[in-house]
Amino acid sequence: MGQNIVQKVISSHLVSGNMNAGEEIAIRIDQTLTQDATGTMAYLQFEAMGIPKVKTELSVSYVDHNTLQTGFENADDHRFLQTIAAKHGVYFSKPGNGICHQVHLERFGIPGKTMLGSDSHTPTGGGIGMIAIGAGGLDVAVAMGGGPFYLNMPKVVLVRLKGKLKPWVSAKDIILELLRRLTVKGGVGKMFEYGGEGVKTLSVPERATITNMGAELGATTSIFPSDDATKVFMTAQGRAKQWKRLEADKDAPYDEVIDIDLSRLVPLVAQPHSPDKVAEIKAIEGLKINQAAIGSCTNSSYKDMTTVSKILKGRKVHPDVSLVISPGSKQVLNMISKSGALSDMLTAGARILETACGPCIGMGQAPSSAAVSVRTYNRNFEGRSGTPDAGVYLLSPETAAFSAIKGVITDPRKIGKPVKVMMPKKFIIDDSMVIPPSRHPDNVEVVRGPNIKPLPRKEPLADTMTGSVILKVGDNITTDHIMPAGAKILPLRSNIPAIAEHVFERVDPEFAKRAKANNGGFIIGGSNYGQGSSREHAALAPMYLGIKAVITKSFARIHYANLVNFGIIPLVFSSESDYDLVSQGDTIEIQGIKAQIRDGNTIHARTGSGKELVLRHSLTPRQVDIIIAGGLLNYTVKNNA
Numbered sequence: 001m002g003q004n005i006v007q008k009v010i011s012s013h014l015v016s017g018n019m020n021a022g023e024e025i026a027i028r029i030d031q032t033l034t035q036d037a038t039g040t041m042a043y044l045q046f047e048a049m050g051i052p053k054v055k056t057e058l059s060v061s062y063v064d065h066n067t068l069q070t071g072f073e074n075a076d077d078h079r080f081l082q083t084i085a086a087k088h089g090v091y092f093s094k095p096g097n098g099i100c101h102q103v104h105l106e107r108f109g110i111p112g113k114t115m116l117g118s119d120s121h122t123p124t125g126g127g128i129g130m131i132a133i134g135a136g137g138l139d140v141a142v143a144m145g146g147g148p149f150y151l152n153m154p155k156v157v158l159v160r161l162k163g164k165l166k167p168w169v170s171a172k173d174i175i176l177e178l179l180r181r182l183t184v185k186g187g188v189g190k191m192f193e194y195g196g197e198g199v200k201t202l203s204v205p206e207r208a209t210i211t212n213m214g215a216e217l218g219a220t221t222s223i224f225p226s227d228d229a230t231k232v233f234m235t236a237q238g239r240a241k242q243w244k245r246l247e248a249d250k251d252a253p254y255d256e257v258i259d260i261d262l263s264r265l266v267p268l269v270a271q272p273h274s275p276d277k278v279a280e281i282k283a284i285e286g287l288k289i290n291q292a293a294i295g296s297c298t299n300s301s302y303k304d305m306t307t308v309s310k311i312l313k314g315r316k317v318h319p320d321v322s323l324v325i326s327p328g329s330k331q332v333l334n335m336i337s338k339s340g341a342l343s344d345m346l347t348a349g350a351r352i353l354e355t356a357c358g359p360c361i362g363m364g365q366a367p368s369s370a371a372v373s374v375r376t377y378n379r380n381f382e383g384r385s386g387t388p389d390a391g392v393y394l395l396s397p398e399t400a401a402f403s404a405i406k407g408v409i410t411d412p413r414k415i416g417k418p419v420k421v422m423m424p425k426k427f428i429i430d431d432s433m434v435i436p437p438s439r440h441p442d443n444v445e446v447v448r449g450p451n452i453k454p455l456p457r458k459e460p461l462a463d464t465m466t467g468s469v470i471l472k473v474g475d476n477i478t479t480d481h482i483m484p485a486g487a488k489i490l491p492l493r494s495n496i497p498a499i500a501e502h503v504f505e506r507v508d509p510e511f512a513k514r515a516k517a518n519n520g521g522f523i524i525g526g527s528n529y530g531q532g533s534s535r536e537h538a539a540l541a542p543m544y545l546g547i548k549a550v551i552t553k554s555f556a557r558i559h560y561a562n563l564v565n566f567g568i569i570p571l572v573f574s575s576e577s578d579y580d581l582v583s584q585g586d587t588i589e590i591q592g593i594k595a596q597i598r599d600g601n602t603i604h605a606r607t608g609s610g611k612e613l614v615l616r617h618s619l620t621p622r623q624v625d626i627i628i629a630g631g632l633l634n635y636t637v638k639n640n641a
């Protein structure tokens, strides 16, 4: 029998395990990517491993999240990242060069390669035919050191595209349609492979919009074939030599098939506060908006920006709307500035932001109180914009631009005659903001500012675990709930004692205080606990506060791995209704925990009031060893010694 694309790439990188869905496998990683908000930790961890030079084919360190320099902290981090990259064989993409996923797609992504990135939207690389996976910084540090990446072999879902999008319906609507059908949990344990004749109607940047937001499905990653359209894109990027064809065999097997007829799709929107609260634009047309934000790693390509400029041309932004636009990269900004598209945006009344994540992660442009903000981004979790009572609506660049003109959410099909955006034959290529590693690494001094505090380490696991339930929360808790971001907290990413004060702050401002007063304890959660970002701070900071185990109905993939990496045991209730047996403030005791996790999957625990709790773990033997060692760093150092 033939192979699908996922099987082709994984089998050519397989280090251990069998490619049966659900089984643990390990794969070799060709490329890594970090961004500044997760990167400082990743490089501190890499340094702690004592390996002088990265062993990957290519590792790139981007600065795109913490670019607002309201104090010395972010600038110090940038300098640290630049010097440590130079020393250890890593390419450094300076602030201003663009959003990691957009730049990587343009300049570095190669079909058929594997990539691990310390950012949950790393799957953007699937748009160019890579198996690109998001992970915690520590996993990326291990991959930089040449270690394989462990994951459960996912099920492979074929998304079969048929037909062609109608005018004013865009790639964003394809992924919103999938979110509508499958929800934010629908992709857990799965990789999405795109196929069918509809694929060839989509350019690489459009494909990347879809694979990017596949992260919101909870999917491990998503991938498109590498075909003639990929070749056209790579040729225009001056990288034709790196192109190769990558397609599924005719008789390739799939675990599931989903059919989408592109010609039947309509403009969609994800309403507050979840990317899967999807409705047709028609359903909320006329809603007054205060802000429109266009950009982010989902929708900031040359094609998106040019389309937006054509909609804005000859029109004016509504007096009550603030339209902010962040082009995805220096290349995109340079292209639209040469073509005149930038001028059309400015004339219409847009505010142009730096080529960075910006408002997407609450770095500036927080909307006004109770505002309606329409955004072309990928996440609309409560409070993420920086304004707790703002409502964020996720939609396409076309809808955002036209709504900014009208002042109310408006169906873009009312714009009229479709605009045509030709992909350039040649992009402007200037990699001068990517600094290659030093040829004399011994002479490079790594510069650390006062905000960069040493990495906290955990003791090996003790045999009895006792503590109280510090917090009990419900379903779909995001990492933005656990470890908020935004302009005030993000600068503390390399200072764990300081950032730990903000854990769960928006859910319960007393959390950190209570955790410290109790010497840590347990967190109880519902299903899909830890969805969203890859930030390992959502595990590292709770670890610092003494959290020993998190007990839930189910976990999101990256957060689960991050908990293990930092020695916090992820446990689930053996029966979901047992969730009701425990309350905040209860004490829990687990005796002989080492033997219990080693000898089976069932864990017996007892509450202070004498109730018996039957819990389960799904740790692999390797993960059990990691937990017992007190986390992946201890484990790796021990095994390398």
Ligand code: MIC
Binding pocket: 037, 038, 065, 118, 119, 120, 121, 134, 361, 485, 532, 533, 534, 535
């Ligand atoms: C996000 O979109 O939430 C982030 C900020 O890019 C995160 C990473 C981080 O928290 O640093 C992600 O998606 O992984």
Ligand code: SF4
Binding pocket: 065, 099, 119, 121, 296, 297, 298, 356, 357, 360, 361, 378
């Ligand atoms: Fe940056 Fe937003 Fe993309 Fe995260 S989702 S990488 S914050 S643009």
